[in-house]
Amino acid sequence: MEMRERILEAALRLYTSKPPQNVTTKEIAKAAGVSIGLVFHYFKSKDELEREGVSYFIEKHAFLEAKNVREFVEKNLKFAKENPGIFRFLQYVFEKEKYAGSKDLALKVYEDGLKRLKNMLQVENPEKIATLLMAMIDGLAMYSFFLDLDVEEFTDTIVGLIGCL
Amino acid sequence: MEMRERILEAALRLYTSKPPQNVTTKEIAKAAGVSIGLVFHYFKSKDELEREGVSYFIEKHAFLEAKNVREFVEKNLKFAKENPGIFRFLQYVFEKEKYAGSKDLALKVYEDGLKRLKNMLQVENPEKIATLLMAMIDGLAMYSFFLDLDVEEFTDTIVGLIGCL
Amino acid sequence: MEMRERILEAALRLYTSKPPQNVTTKEIAKAAGVSIGLVFHYFKSKDELEREGVSYFIEKHAFLEAKNVREFVEKNLKFAKENPGIFRFLQYVFEKEKYAGSKDLALKVYEDGLKRLKNMLQVENPEKIATLLMAMIDGLAMYSFFLDLDVEEFTDTIVGLIGCL
Amino acid sequence: MEMRERILEAALRLYTSKPPQNVTTKEIAKAAGVSIGLVFHYFKSKDELEREGVSYFIEKHAFLEAKNVREFVEKNLKFAKENPGIFRFLQYVFEKEKYAGSKDLALKVYEDGLKRLKNMLQVENPEKIATLLMAMIDGLAMYSFFLDLDVEEFTDTIVGLIGCL
DNA sequence: TATGAATGAGCATTCATTCAT
DNA sequence: TATGAATGAATGCTCATTCAT
Known part of the structure; x- marks a missing residue:
């Protein structure tokens, strides 16, 4: 290397x-x-x-890659649980960037995730729902710092939530 | 003072x-x-x-006080948009605490929010849904650092999402 | 202190x-x-x-204080010989200042010396002669780094030079 | 090259x-x-x-080359005004050298100038006057860092000063 | 000759914390 | 209570110098 x-x-x-x-x-x-x-x-x-x-x-990690919503949610929750620190690191860099006057890096990451997720959603408001899904995952990633989340159960709940639309 | x-x-x-x-x-x-x-x-x-x-x-701020889910979501999103820094600060302290060996403060805040929210939800899995709702709000709070969220629209979308359960 | x-x-x-x-x-x-x-x-x-x-x-040192030209020259040459480093230090600071965009400090020191010296000179061009005198002294101060100047002799020569005007 | x-x-x-x-x-x-x-x-x-x-x-530059005193003074003042940095650089190296235990380089430059200048001077004390002249020029070179010297005028004044001996 | 990756001692500066007053 | 002078370990960063290629 x-x-x-x-x-x-x-x-x-x-x-x-x-x-x-x-x-x-x-x-x-x-x-x-x-x-x-x-x-x-x-x-x-x-x-x-x-x-x-x-x-x-x-x-390197392309952590938002998935075939469908269920897989997307599951993979990301699992990743978040195993690597809670990465979300904190991203946020840390984003905030420093923002304080220095730029939002580019944060927006790039956000929009990258959005693009991947939007196509999987057969709903009326794909962009808004995608944003909510990502926010949920990022929020749970933060929680996994002090909470022991059950990835399977949360995946089911989230997919159910989206599915009822 | x-x-x-x-x-x-x-x-x-x-x-x-x-x-x-x-x-x-x-x-x-x-x-x-x-x-x-x-x-x-x-x-x-x-x-x-x-x-x-x-x-x-x-x-001092009791920022999770509300009469029903809609108000809860709306108030919190609005607060998050106006004070994105506070979420960063909470997380900053929580992480330092955790690294020093304690999760008490983070859990206290989480459980406080959970308690308030659970009672408002007429769903099967109130605790899980409440956690998701809070994660969503915290996630959006993070996003509001670099995104200009429309509080009304997101409130509607979220309430719709919960309502269909 | x-x-x-x-x-x-x-x-x-x-x-x-x-x-x-x-x-x-x-x-x-x-x-x-x-x-x-x-x-x-x-x-x-x-x-x-x-x-x-x-x-x-x-x-602190008011190193340009003197009653007449002879004393001025003598005192300054003596001081220069004993403290050659001070001139290098002044120049060092002046140059950094200049590179940072200001000439104030250098001009202040120069003009301070000029003012004191001008009054002692009964010549046609007091300002020009005073500048030359100071330049001579500063130059000799530099030389005293590697030359063993005889203060008395140089004082005599310089005073003679000025006197013939 | x-x-x-x-x-x-x-x-x-x-x-x-x-x-x-x-x-x-x-x-x-x-x-x-x-x-x-x-x-x-x-x-x-x-x-x-x-x-x-x-x-x-x-x-390379043989900056002290001249036919008579006037030319010597004029050329050197002009050079000093246009290249004030070179005098700073010389001094910088001389001082480092001296601190490291050697005065050779400085003396070589000084004596080179002295030799050239001495022959042009029809005065009683050619060496002393030559040293003063060079000190004057070096001093003015330092001043040209923060002063806008008029080369012609200073040349006249200096030549007049020497001439009256 | 010619390159530039690699080293690490050394530098200016910061900042939580203490303590005499 | 209240002050702010005083401390010094720790930090990000620089730069002359070396050396394998």
Whole structure:
């Protein structure tokens, strides 16, 4: 694996396993087995590393891929339960970005999810329902930090909810 | 207003208007018009001030108060849109707490909302549906950071969704 | 002596005894017998400390005070010989300032010297001659870094030069 | 042009256009259109590159060449006004050298100027007057950083000053 | 010759926290 | 209660220098 990738992987591992604001560059370098200098050789700043981390994650994991709504919900809930930290990390980066004046990264991720989900929905208001579904999943992802969600049951409930439309 | 309260108000104002990790005690003291020494006189540590900030916010604002589901959804969405920062702040504190080994604060807030909402729902699975509703609202609160949500429309859609059960 | 002053004195001692770019804040703090934190408590940044160092030096030492031209030249040459570093420090700060967009500090020091000297000169072009005199002294100050100037002899030569006008 | 020369030219351009302590090797390499590795291939260290830069400048530009005193003063003042940075750079290198234990480079430049100038002066104390002249020019060079000197006028004044001896 | 990835000591600066007054 | 001077470990980042290719 290339150095740049190694650094990104190490960064993601750390950013998703503890409060993002507690992650240091030194720590990332150590986790990646490289020097601090190299981190800054590949990424202009910590902020850039974080943004690139988000992009890398999205490309690599394509976490919203699914054939139908049930699968979409199930896969995402499962992923959220297993990786609650990733949602916090995304939010952390989005907020910093926003405070720095840009919403691009957040919108890109949101719209990417929306596009995938919209086509699966045979309802009147696909965009609105898709947004609600994603919000639900992201909300449950947050809850999974302190709640032990039963993925099967919640999937059933959500699919039932959508199905009655 | 008492000093302690002034400090908490100032802290909340700051914590909800910028990335929480960027808020400093000095800044809080200045915003409250007191010395740093006094902040540490009233709160053992910054962490405690943050936890107390969450408790203070919940007691003071009772933001989940409503007569029925529609009002609950509408009020909360409206609040979320106007105060997106507060959700970020809550999550920030919850995560730090969890990393320090406790889920109490997060669970307290979650269960408080659940209790209020459950009674309003005439459905088979009130607890599960209530959790979903809250997740949806929290998710949309996060989205309102970078999306311009139409509260009325989303309220209608959500109430419709629940109603068809 | 007050802390702020102690820091400035220590800073000046260091800045004039070695290449200014090699002076670190840690070193200044240590030399002043205070913590690094305190240095930044009194001075917003290293740049500000340096500027304040220049101002402090000028106020404290009033190194251009003299009754007549001979005394002016002699005192200044002597001072320059004993403190060659101070001229380098001034220049170092002036250049940084200039690069940051301001010439105020440099002009202030120049004009201060000019004012004192002009009145002592009974020549046709007092301002021009005063500038030349100061340039000569500053030039010799630079030379005294690697040359062993004889203050008496140079004073005589310079006074003779001016006197023949 | 040979690589070595290209690097020296690029270095001089940078060292004279901003505070010398802000110039990095990476920057020099980029400006010269070569890799950092090559810079260190031709010069053992940054310090050596700087010293070689001084030597190169002196050989290349022979900035003290002139037929008589008037021309000497005029040419040098003009050069100083147009290239104030070069005097800063020379001083920067001289001081580092001195701090490292050597005055050779500075003395070489000083004595070179002295030799050229001495012969033009029909005065009693040619060496002393030559030193003063050079100090004056170097001092004015420093001033030209923040002062807009009129070369013609200053030349006249200086030549007049020398002439009355 | 020529490259630029890789290193890591060192720097300015921040900030929660303490404590004498 | 109330102040803010004082502390110092920790952080993001820089940059001269090396070295495998």
